[in-house]
Amino acid sequence: MSDQHASNAPIINTDYLLETLLTLLTIPSPSGMTDKVVRWVCHELTQLGVEYELTHRGAIRATLPGKDEKRVRGVVAHLDTLGAMVRELKGNGRLSVSPIGHWNGRFAEGARVTLMAESGRHMRGTLLPLKASGHVYNEAIDSQPAGWDYVELRLDERAQCVADLMKLGVHVGDYVAVDSAPEVSASGFVNARHLDDKAGVAAMLAAVRTIMAQDITLPAPVYVMFTISEEVGVGASHILHGDISELVSVDNGTLAPGQNTCEFGVTIAMKDSSGPFDYHLTHHLLDLCKEHAIMHSRDVFRYYRSDAAAALEAGNDIRTALVCxxxxxxxxxxxxxxxSLHALAALLFYYMNHQLPVPDRGM
Incomplete structure (x- = not known):
């Protein structure tokens, strides 16, 4: 299939993209407890006709065949999300928790959660500040510190002491999954927890669906990979084959003053806290955005790392880029x-279906 034909082809099914995202958001997957979401993605890959394998740790490595087997590419997103873990059974029948991944305790306050006990029992609850009632603490609720030492988990169970919690089968080390609570607006916005990186996963699957539906023979094989421990820093360190020459990581771009992320298109990261991304691969992606009229911007992230950083730190000799x-x-x-999600899925489609440029090791 020629590039020109690919450029004019229908690209991404938006209904599939949104449906896939919302389904992923309903599946709890804090780092360390990702089996259920891995099984769902494996089933989806099977439905799409894509072959895959699981690593020893449970990450997914799917394969899209291509012509030039000397120029294998990789695209990666992560299935794991933020969460928490029980660290103490308290005398008042509540639980102290420790964060899984890096997120601030103030964002946890008020979150509805599910405690997943090792017995298999799931218990609902709420993360609350230690001083939660203005009728009791008056203005002290506004002056109390924010942080994980000032948050506790109130289970929706009859628990008023440690013994009650033990009878319920609660243990230190039990996982706590935070509700995604997605809401889709008529204006096209999606509000939810854990869009990082389930939105990226949905975009990847939507791009793969288009390739499989059109029976496209890619110019080079592509490994489509889903990691399970990016939020705790491990990411793609263990999932790559040695024959991959370049890796595009798919994750979120941060909207904030001083940033240049595109809210309604794709953002190509030029650098993050681990250093600059590969110049040639990054500019190849920028050229694809220009060629196919994909709204895009460039950004530099100061306090950020992705699957690509973990892959390089593990010693892989690959070019890396980050699209957001x-x-x-x-x-x-x-x-x-x-x-933005549609634009990202379209860029991934064009990247996987575009003839690779000859590597230029000079500048």
């Missing part, structure tokens, strides 16, 4: 626009 959907309030109650 625009995300507001990252690691809090997040918001994206469907236009």
């Amino acid at each position: 959907f625009g995300l507001d309030a990252s690691h809090g109650y997040e918001r994206i626009h469907m236009d």
